[in-house]
Amino acid sequence: MKAKSLVILAGAIVGISAIILTLYGNPANMGFCIACFIRDTAGGLRMHNAGxxxxxxxxxxxxVLGSFIVALAGKEFSPRAGSAPASRFVLGFFMMIGALMFLGCPLRMMLRIGGGDMNAIVGLxxxxxxxxxxxxxLNKGFSFKRAYKISKADGYIFPAIQVAMLVLLLGTPALLAFSEEGPGSMHAPVAFALVGGLVVGAAAQKSRFCTAGGIRDAFLLKDLTLLIGFISVILVVxxxxxxxxxxxxxxxxxxVAHSDGVWNFLGMALVGLAAVLLGGCPLRQLILSGEGNIDSVITVVGMLIGAAxxxxxxxxSSAQGPMFNGQIAVVIGFVAVAAIGFLNLQGRPEKGDA
Amino acid sequence: MLIDARGRACPEPVLMTKRALDSNSQGIEVLVDNITARENIRRFADNLGYQIIVDKKGEDYLLKLFK
Incomplete structure (x- = not known):
């Protein structure tokens, strides 16, 4: 019961924060979008030149910092690494390719549904x-095997990089690229966005909120806890x-959407498949990064490079629709992700100790 | 029977527990190293009507599931 209330609360916090950030300047139905925001950040750092x-x-x-702070306070900050990092990089890369085909991560998909965008239902x-x-x-015995504890210091690196990014943004904007038009130019004031991120990061860490976990657990374990959080976000929005x-x-x-149903479906299917193999959606990867999970950090780096x-x-894609190169990339993504899936089948673990 | 689910990403600790209970329905022990896995297994065990006792072992948690 406690887990359910926590995740309903977290969902409400996510939804309310998203509405407020949109009200104060973020693009429509984009109060939060992990894929879009990592893509914008890649652009801000001049890793790509899409103005x-x-x-x-x-x-x-x-x-990341919200998760980091709450994890530290709750004694859940526990740096670990070593569970198939290179495969996770590739999955992160193609999760981004799939999300940018659809134009949004699963979280933005939920916000789009709450805004009446029926293309997002196709995405769902x-x-x-x-x-x-x-x-x-998973049922065939897929596993990336275990991660191991590593030095605390290594876990501090990714949160420290976030602080460095904030210093860059506030202190040396001349070094960075800033959109003058388009979605990148539309944003809530820095303080609002930062606080919104901190609050949602904290809530997501505490509640284990995950956009892919909800649907996964409902089918796999008949456990609706995380799915209730999913529904809570959509209802609030x-x-x-x-x-x-x-x-x-x-x-x-x-x-910031297109209405090509086939590619909206395929883009999000690629995201869903990659997210289950990774053990969490794009948002959850950021939250785990804050907890010191370096495998998730590698996944986020894969997403950043994928965006570039x-x-x-x-x-x-753009509002005009998908690009031919993007369609090829999504198909390659399915092949790569499926290959990773098959190569990590550990044999059916009869007694659960594979 | 002891299942070592330390270091496993979500949802593997629960899946490993589920598979172990399929062949040892009387009860099992599961070792995990994070609170997410501990709580997920606790919820899963509750739903199946198992009792659960949690022992802290250093930085890990030993979960004892029994009917």
């Missing part, structure tokens, strides 16, 4: 299909959008 998506997003900094169906495929791998007049039902003309590739090689 419309360049801005170091303080939300990302806040999410794809996401669920990808998760079911991932469950297939739906109510917020209805109250503020920002609910727009339909497929066409949705903000997406915009350097014309893979990411």
């Amino acid at each position: 419309v998506v360049q801005y170091i997003r303080p939300e990302i900094i806040g999410l 169906v794809g996401f669920t299909a990808g998760i079911l495929a991932g469950i297939g791998f 739906l109510i917020g959008n209805l109250a503020l007049g920002s609910f727009h039902f339909g497929f066409e003309g949705q903000p 590739f997406s915009h350097n090689f014309g893979l990411a």
